[in-house]
Amino acid sequence: xxxxxxxxxxxxxxxRAANLPCNHSTISGNEYVYWYRQIHSQGPQYIIHGLKNxxxxxxxxxxxxxxxxxxxxxxxxxxxxxxxxxxxxxxPDGSSNTGKLIFGQGTTxxxxx
Amino acid sequence: DVKVTQSSRYLVKRTxxxxxxxxxxxxxxxNMFWYRQDPGLGLRLIYFSxxxxxxxxxxxxxxxxVSREKxxxxxxxxxxxxxxxxxxxxxxxxxxxxxxxQYFGAGTRLSVL
Numbered sequence: 505x506x507x508x509x510x511x512x513x514x515x516x517x518x519x520r521a522a523n524l525p526c527n528h529s530t531i532s533g534n535e536y537v538y539w540y541r542q543i544h545s546q547g548p549q550y551i552i553h554g555l556k557n558x559x560x561x562x563x564x565x566x567x568x569x570x571x572x573x574x575x576x577x578x579x580x581x582x583x584x585x586x587x588x589x590x591x592x593x594x595x596p597d598g599s600s601n602t603g604k605l606i607f608g609q610g611t612t613x614x615x616x617x
Numbered sequence: 618d619v620k621v622t623q624s625s626r627y628l629v630k631r632t633x634x635x636x637x638x639x640x641x642x643x644x645x646x647x648n649m650f651w652y653r654q655d656p657g658l659g660l661r662l663i664y665f666s667x668x669x670x671x672x673x674x675x676x677x678x679x680x681x682x683v684s685r686e687k688x689x690x691x692x693x694x695x696x697x698x699x700x701x702x703x704x705x706x707x708x709x710x711x712x713x714x715x716x717x718x719q720y721f722g723a724g725t726r727l728s729v730l
Contacts, residue, residue, distance in 0.1 A: 540719075547621075547707050547721030548660070604650075604675075605719060607660040 508592045513612045516586075522579040524611050526592030529573045534596045537568060538605070539577045541588040548591065548607075551577065582615045589613075620644070623708050623722040630729050636695040638725050640708030649691035650709040650719065651675075651683065660707065666691055667713065698729045 509527040516522040528537065538553040552559055552566045554575075559566045565578040579586055591610040624639035642649065650665040652675075662675030664683040672683050680702060684692040691710075695702055705726050709719040 545724075547709070547724050548719075549721070550718045553716070553718075604662065604665060605660075606662075607652075609659055 508594060508608055510590070510592055510608065510611045512609065513614070515614050515616055516579075516582045518584060518615055518617050519581055522582040522586065522613055522615070524577040524579075524590050524592075524613065525574065526577070527574045528592070528594045531572050531594050532596070535594045536596070537566065537572075537575045538593045538595065539564070539566065540591045540593065540605075540607075541586075542591070542610070543585075543588040551590075582613075584615050584617065587613060587615045621708055621710055621720050621722040623706075623725050625725050626723060628725055628727045630695075630698050630727065632699060632729060634695075634698050634729075636698045636727070636729075638693040638695075638706055638708075638727070640691045640693070640710075640722060641689055642691075642710035642720070643689065644710065644712070644720070645688065646710035646720075647688075647713045648711045648717075649685065650711075651681075651691065651693045652707045652709065653677070654705040654707060654724075663693065698727075700729050703727060703729045 536553050536555050539551040540548040542548045551563050554566045568575045589610040589612050591607050621642045630636050648667050651663045652660045654660045661677050663681050666672045666685040669688050682694045705724050707724045708722045711717050711719045
């Protein structure tokens, strides 16, 4: 699976957009970008994933560059409850995929009042 | 909502004890996973299972075994607990196929004294 690089930590003001970057320059054509987050003392939680088009759901938006070498997770209106470690993961998808994930160190997002 | 339930949030055991960590999921998922999480090392995959009675080693299987007798239940076994197995243990499940989102339990914090 392709490796990812994320900044170790970021701050964001409550109510503002949080933009979390991820570099994945060695991503392969069949690999998707997944984002999970882990709030303190809880298990990781799925946020969003995509291949090459931008994606949006009720939690966040995912912007993937045209060359697919980097992406940005956007939390449009960050709240204190969004304080967590955010993990960017790339892996293949497909009907035979069992879903194995390789977690890096992630980005610790601190949302401040 | 998908629910992944781990039998204990906190567990304290003695060195040399046999320890069972239980995980149950209620979404008929084919795949189940056991991870451990340690400061500075992130989440590491111990074992996973893609079907009843099937198992595959993850990145750090030494000192652990698993059992999957029923589709909804995946057990992690520490045959003879050691202090270096003190950790947070996380169980997850996923459905094989496109998307393949992993859903995590709340975790079991195991202390081996």
